[in-house]
Amino acid sequence: MLGVVVFSISGDLPFGTLSAPSAGMMPKVITALMMLFAALILFTARDSPPLASIDWGDRGHAMLVVVITSVAVATYQSLGFLISMTGLVFALLVIVERRNALIAAAYSVGLTVFAYWLFGKALKSPLERGLLWF
Amino acid sequence: MVETFQSLALGFSVALQPSMLWYAFLGCLVGTLVGVLPGIGPLAGISILLPITYGLDATRAIIMLAGIYYGSQYGGSTTSILLRIPGEASSVMTCIDGNAMAKKGRAGAALCIAAVGSFIAGTFGVLMLTVVAPPLALFALGFGPPEYTALLVLGLIFLAYMSTSSLVRTLLMAAFGLLLGTIGIDVMTGHFRYSFNIAELGDGIGIVPVAVGLFGVGEILATPSHQVTGEVIRPKLRELWPNRAEWRASGWPIARGSVLGFLIGIIPGSAHIISSFMSYALEKRVSKHPEEFGQGAVAGVAGPESANNAASTGAFVPMLALGIPTGPVTAVLMAALLIHGVPPGPTLVNDHPDVFWGFVASMYVGNLMLLALNLPLVGIFVNLLRIPYAYLYPLIIMFCVIGVYEVNHSVVDVWIMLIMGVVGYGLKKFAFDPAPLVLGLVIAPIFEMSLRQALIMSDGAWMIFLQRPVAAVLLAISAGLLVLSAATYMARRRDWRAKLAAEAGEK
Numbered sequence: 001m002l003g004v005v006v007f008s009i010s011g012d013l014p015f016g017t018l019s020a021p022s023a024g025m026m027p028k029v030i031t032a033l034m035m036l037f038a039a040l041i042l043f044t045a046r047d048s049p050p051l052a053s054i055d056w057g058d059r060g061h062a063m064l065v066v067v068i069t070s071v072a073v074a075t076y077q078s079l080g081f082l083i084s085m086t087g088l089v090f091a092l093l094v095i096v097e098r099r100n101a102l103i104a105a106a107y108s109v110g111l112t113v114f115a116y117w118l119f120g121k122a123l124k125s126p127l128e129r130g131l132l133w134f
Numbered sequence: 135m136v137e138t139f140q141s142l143a144l145g146f147s148v149a150l151q152p153s154m155l156w157y158a159f160l161g162c163l164v165g166t167l168v169g170v171l172p173g174i175g176p177l178a179g180i181s182i183l184l185p186i187t188y189g190l191d192a193t194r195a196i197i198m199l200a201g202i203y204y205g206s207q208y209g210g211s212t213t214s215i216l217l218r219i220p221g222e223a224s225s226v227m228t229c230i231d232g233n234a235m236a237k238k239g240r241a242g243a244a245l246c247i248a249a250v251g252s253f254i255a256g257t258f259g260v261l262m263l264t265v266v267a268p269p270l271a272l273f274a275l276g277f278g279p280p281e282y283t284a285l286l287v288l289g290l291i292f293l294a295y296m297s298t299s300s301l302v303r304t305l306l307m308a309a310f311g312l313l314l315g316t317i318g319i320d321v322m323t324g325h326f327r328y329s330f331n332i333a334e335l336g337d338g339i340g341i342v343p344v345a346v347g348l349f350g351v352g353e354i355l356a357t358p359s360h361q362v363t364g365e366v367i368r369p370k371l372r373e374l375w376p377n378r379a380e381w382r383a384s385g386w387p388i389a390r391g392s393v394l395g396f397l398i399g400i401i402p403g404s405a406h407i408i409s410s411f412m413s414y415a416l417e418k419r420v421s422k423h424p425e426e427f428g429q430g431a432v433a434g435v436a437g438p439e440s441a442n443n444a445a446s447t448g449a450f451v452p453m454l455a456l457g458i459p460t461g462p463v464t465a466v467l468m469a470a471l472l473i474h475g476v477p478p479g480p481t482l483v484n485d486h487p488d489v490f491w492g493f494v495a496s497m498y499v500g501n502l503m504l505l506a507l508n509l510p511l512v513g514i515f516v517n518l519l520r521i522p523y524a525y526l527y528p529l530i531i532m533f534c535v536i537g538v539y540e541v542n543h544s545v546v547d548v549w550i551m552l553i554m555g556v557v558g559y560g561l562k563k564f565a566f567d568p569a570p571l572v573l574g575l576v577i578a579p580i581f582e583m584s585l586r587q588a589l590i591m592s593d594g595a596w597m598i599f600l601q602r603p604v605a606a607v608l609l610a611i612s613a614g615l616l617v618l619s620a621a622t623y624m625a626r627r628r629d630w631r632a633k634l635a636a637e638a639g640e641k
Contacts, residue, residue, distance in 0.1 A: 006313065018594030020590065021590070024327075026585070030309050037302050061355070062355035065531070066552065066556060069351075073549060077545055088528065088532060107525060111532070119536065127540075
């Protein structure tokens with residue numbers, strides 16, 4: 001399916017000729033190879049364990065982590081490192097791990113302030129300030 | 135040979151400078167921590183610390199980053215032995231007998247054997263690197279686009295052949311990586327490819343967000359904290375020294391692991407992981423007491439630990455001599471050198487002898503540092519393992535975000551990391567190995583450039599790959615591996631059918 005999508009969005013990329021290959025040659029050849037390999041996997045699917053045997057028990061944890069991290073990434077530049085990352089660590093601890101909110105708050109603030117100091121002052125690689133002035 | 139020793143002396147004059155020693159120590163320390171902590175591998179560790187090296191020169195940067203890589207191989211054994219959780223993928227085999235030894239009260243001996251084996255193998259690897267890399271680089275100076283294309287094809291096929299998952303699955307992943315590598319401006323024609331008007335995608339997809347996403351975030355998504363137990367066996371310092379029988383039992387496995395690991399390390403793929411599996415299988419096969427494996431066999435610790443350290447050093451040979459990464463970690467190290475304006479490859483030895491030989495010499499010193507770090511300070515590292523995983527992974531995610539963002543100060547890179555984390559989670563569920571994807575992404579520009587240049591050179595004649603002797607030999611080996619793999623698959627299928635037929639007959 002990915003191969004079909006890639007082929008459909010590669011229309012404007014010229015393939016060129018063998019003696020003068022152009023920008024579209026490599027992606028199109030690789031996409032064709034991918035489709036061939038995928039077909040071979042389908043052909044030998046009987047050798048693999050059934051899809052139903054895959055354990056998806058961790059999907060709730062994975063989804064929560066992705067959603068919380070997405071919010072932190074979306075606000076990273078506007079709110080800055082300290083606010084967005086404190087929120088990230090706090091939310092992961094309280095929402096995903098169901099830890100005590102006070103301990104989680106202390107841990108997340110301590111951790112992000114330390115990281116901010118470590119990168120900004122000790123390693124001379126300043127992190128995003130965002131809303132804050134320091 | 136005399137010239138090699140003179141160059142090595144130059145390297146030591148660079149590596150023994152106090153500031154170089156400091157960065158080597160820092161790399162080894164961080165590497166050990168990265169190896170000890172589950173959920174964060176050398177790739178994520180190196181990627182996160184890559185932006186910090188921007189203020190350093192190329193020699194200091196590569197010395198520190200390489201220290202993280204081989205340091206993590208040392209540290210990975212600690213978690214495997216004391217916790218039965220591999221701190222690093224290459225320490226999986228050490229879990230089996232290392233933890234069994236720990237349960238018998240021999241945790242200290244297992245840690246000591248792992249550290250000494252790692253030291254001997256690491257030093258052997260550096261010795262071989264010293265001898266092999268310069269002549270290989272000299273030979274590679276004669277390589278043109280057809281040879282490079284054939285070499286990269288062989289690398290991908292070898293990776294697929296050696297991979298723990300099937301050949302076709304590995305090739306599919308590598309092709310996916312190659313496809314991702316075509317995103318961005320085509321340097322030969324100036325066409326924008328799949329950039330969807332996003333300016334950041336014009337430069338292509340970076341290795342760091344993809345690698346950190348697949349290996350760092352992906353691992354965390356697939357590991358809920360309740361699955362990580364915190365039962366740590368704490369060895370006493372006086373129990374660290376193995377007894378005479380244990381020393382005797384570890385001698386040959388260390389020697390075999392060192393040679394096997396180095397040879398596998400040169401080959402593309404997740405060499406340090408494969409080498410430990412192969413070493414374990416070899417030790418079990420040559421052992422007079424194979425039944426002891428799984429019950430705390432000393433050879434089951436000494437062999438794989440030596441092999442993964444020698445392999446991590448061996449992986450530097452093609453990276454430094456040919457400019458070709460053998461895996462995602464060496465790919466990021468290559469990127470680090472390129473960022474500092476030092477292109478790895480055949481010209482590195484002549485153009486930047488201080489970087490090349492300083493780096494090689496620093497690895498001799500680094501191995502000594504790691505031996506000194508890992509044994510006396512094992513108690514401190516054990517205490518680190520007591521931090522609950524629920525508190526550890528938010529910290530790792532935070533460092534992943536910092537590491538990826540700081541490379542280009544681009545939030546698009548962080549989104550790519552997160553998307554790749556979800557992709558990595560999915561790949562893990564469907565038993566696809568993500569390492570070939572990263573390798574494909576890294577070699578895509580070199581592969582495309584050399585393939586197109588070769589075709590332009592020959593006016594579109596594919597025969598150029600068979601007319602040039604080196605390219606023809608490399609492609610013949612690739613074809614041989616594919617045939618061998620297909621034959622093995624068919625034989626396995628026959629076995630399977632024969633087994634079913636036999637079972638049906640019995641019924």
